[in-house]
Amino acid sequence: MRIEIDNVAKGYPRADGSRLSVVGNLSTAVEAQEFVCVIGPSGCGKSTLLGLLGGLRRPDSGEIRFVGERGADGPLTSIVWQDYALIPWRSIVDNVAFGLELRGVSARRRREVAREHLAMMGIEAFADAKPHELSGGMRQRAGIARALASDPEVLLMDEPFAAVDAQTRTLLQDELLQVWSRNRKTVLFITHSIEEALLLADRIIVLGPRPTRVVEEIRVPFPRPRDRDVELDPRFTELKRHLWAQLRDATLAAEWAEAKGER
Numbered sequence: 001m002r003i004e005i006d007n008v009a010k011g012y013p014r015a016d017g018s019r020l021s022v023v024g025n026l027s028t029a030v031e032a033q034e035f036v037c038v039i040g041p042s043g044c045g046k047s048t049l050l051g052l053l054g055g056l057r058r059p060d061s062g063e064i065r066f067v068g069e070r071g072a073d074g075p076l077t078s079i080v081w082q083d084y085a086l087i088p089w090r091s092i093v094d095n096v097a098f099g100l101e102l103r104g105v106s107a108r109r110r111r112e113v114a115r116e117h118l119a120m121m122g123i124e125a126f127a128d129a130k131p132h133e134l135s136g137g138m139r140q141r142a143g144i145a146r147a148l149a150s151d152p153e154v155l156l157m158d159e160p161f162a163a164v165d166a167q168t169r170t171l172l173q174d175e176l177l178q179v180w181s182r183n184r185k186t187v188l189f190i191t192h193s194i195e196e197a198l199l200l201a202d203r204i205i206v207l208g209p210r211p212t213r214v215v216e217e218i219r220v221p222f223p224r225p226r227d228r229d230v231e232l233d234p235r236f237t238e239l240k241r242h243l244w245a246q247l248r249d250a251t252l253a254a255e256w257a258e259a260k261g262e263r
């Protein structure tokens with residue numbers, strides 16, 4: 001599924017009646033089966049953009065189009081959040097099956113599908129546990145299993161690994177790459193980590209300060225399948241340096257605007 005983001009703007013009302021402009025006439029596209037990472041300064045509007053793509057919010061102006069054949073009967077998009085967003089009183093397997101339940105899939109079938117996805121993420125053994133019994137990494141595995149079990153056309157991920165420890169993060173990155181290489185969903189993945197973006201993405205979209213728009217789009221040149229060895233490639237260091245500079249400029253611009261009271 002190709003995503004076309006065409007001149008999209010979004011703001012929020014402020015207490016004083018004025019409007020905080022968050023996404024400002026942003027245009028870009030994500031190709032079918034592409035893995036795109038989005039980086040940008042804190043508070044620039046990344047999550048807002050994801051919410052627009054996930055249909056949780058409507059743009060004030062502009063248009064978002066999903067172009068391509070819809071598969072079976074999964075949803076258009078499914079979101080993996082940083083804080084897992086699991087339902088606390090449901091078992092892990094019933095959390096993962098939740099989307100299928102909403103679609104009226106039979107109890108037997110949805111548990112079957114949920115268990116397959118738990119196995120895929122290596123947490124089958126926790127099927128009957130409650131979310132609070134799991135570590136952060138395990139919960140995030142469940143969050144990913146839940147998003148994939150509903151079989152979406154597009155997977156939207158909002159800093160999914162930001163809350164887990166570094167070692168778990170490494171594992172989850174590898175697992176996500178493996179799963180993605182098998183199912184090839186279109187993925188839009190927000191991250192604060194340039195290294196993570198360079199490891200995961202086909203392309204990196206750099207967003208600027210609020211009201212955010214695309215500053216730069218970079219194709220990541222490393223062949224797949226990838227592993228951590230990409231960090232040894234001289235181009236990795238080169239791109240990392242370049243992206244850091246971009247991000248630093250955008251962050252400074254944001255702080256400058258803040259200091260001048262523009263926002």
Ligand SMILES: Nc1ncnc2c1ncn2[C@@H]1O[C@H](COP(=O)(O)OP(=O)(O)OP(=O)(O)O)[C@@H](O)[C@H]1O
Pocket residue numbers: 012013020022040041042043044045046047048049
């Ligand atoms: N529902 C809302 N109502 C009012 N303001 C909001 C709302 N959601 C977000 N904002 C504001 O919009 C701006 C962008 O928020 P958003 O969460 O999209 O940024 P972000 O890039 O995801 O930030 P972070 O890097 O912290 O994850 C922030 O200033 C935030 O305070």
Ligand SMILES: [Mg+2]
Pocket residue numbers: 046047048158
């Ligand atoms: Mg955010």
